[in-house]
Amino acid sequence: MRRLLTSAVLLATLAGATAMAAPARTLDPRTLDTPGPTLDTPGRDGTNVLLVGLDSRSGLTTEQRNRLHVGGVACDCTDVMMLAHLSEDERRLSVVSIPRDSYAEFAAHDHPRHSGKINAAWQHGGGDLTRRTVEQATGVRIDHYAETDFLGFAGAVDRLGGATVCTSRAVFDQAAGLRLKPGTHQINGNKSVRYARARHVNPPGDGGRVRRQQRLVAGLLARLRESGALDSPVKALGMVGALHGLLRTDPHTTPAELAALALAAVRLPSERTEFANVPVADADHRVPGSGSTVLWDRDRSDALWSALRADRPITGDPRIQPTGASAVGIPLSSVQLRVSDPVTGFALLRAGFTVLSGEPRHREPKEHHATWIFYGPSAARHAEALRAALPEARARLVRDLGRVIEVQVGRGGRTLTPVAYDRSGFEGPPVTGDRLLCP
Secondary structure, eight states: OHHHHHHHHHHHHHHTOGGGTSOOOOOOTTSOOSOOOOTTSSOSSOEEEEEEEEEOOTTOOHHHHHHHTOOSOOOSEEEEEEEEEEOTTSSOEEEEEOOTTBEEEOOSBSBOSOEEEGGGHHHHHHHHHHHHHHHHHHOOOOOEEEEEOHHHHHHHHHHTTOEEEEESSOEEETTTTEEEOSEEEEEOHHHHHHHHHOOSSSSOHHHHHHHHHHHHHHHHHHHHHHHTTTSSHHHHHHHHHHTBTTBEEOTTOOHHHHHHHHHHHHHSOGGGEEEEEOOEEEEEEEETTTEEEEEEOHHHHHHHHHHHHTTOOOTTOTTTSTTSSEEESSOGGGOEEEESOHHHHHHHHHHTOEEOSSOOSOOOTTOSSSOEEEEOGGGHHHHHHHHHHSTTOEEEEOTTOOSOEEEEOOSSOOOOOOEEEOTTOOSOSOEEGGGGSOO
């Protein structure tokens, strides 16, 4: 990282790059007024950046609110929070999404000691308190802080050339103004805001949308790498200049440092990036005065933060995902099945699924080798959990089926993969970026 930073600074100085002509914008008076580490701080544990998206309508016109579908009352809090770790050898990027409703004790500020939802730290003390609260909760040093709002995020996506997203089924969220047909879509900044904020889709709530946000980031990185838009320090500095005014940083993060970080991140192939959600013990932890909050799984989250502090990968760590199984977002016992093959049915029963008596009514006559999963509209999430257990099976939506899924077992496709219910409701364990890209 220091090598990249030095290159960026030298090029900016020699070329008089416009990105360096103006200092990085500082935050409002409530934010970051204390010095912090910079990229050239001695150490061998990588660089950590806290990326924050604000739920704020300040300065938005009625037309802009309607266009972005961000009506309602703003909480003046953080809506999205990602902790990115670039390894010291610049060969790995780890991105951890922190649930906005995580229950945490706020770092010291001009208020009696108290706890609440981590996204409220910004309301109490802006970017500075947000950064220090995350440091306190995770034990991970934050070297750089960057934030944007709805309009800034939309503008940044547009200036980066748009985003690519894909979905295997239709996505509709009236509140977010989002409607996508199955397939791959090139979306602009406006629709990216709606995609990142959608909560009333399958899976619902914050648990489902954090993975969509990660897919969006993984796709942006992959497209920028493939296009060569950031294949040199000069281009990286140009990109930072293009984003000037849309992204606000702490006073100690310069455009050259942002360019160095972007250059290092985009150079990495997708399989060298990894994405995770904080392991959760209770996604509906009730606290008087705070309502429903998210309580972290102490052992697994401690293992996650320990890996980041030690500059280790977070994928494949059994302490973070200790079951040795693929995580699914619903209890296996809630998945009701009728299975054509008694041996496979018994194996699924032992795995925790509910297997009912009786033969499946649906079959695919042209395919005797493949195993088929037939499911109704109300059982889409249940079918996803079953497909995790039967990865070689094919799936088909049948409109007249209810909650009971039918499995027609073929000569192949009987391989059963261990799965386990992850109480967080989030989509799976830590994965590498190539797993999140469109096929």
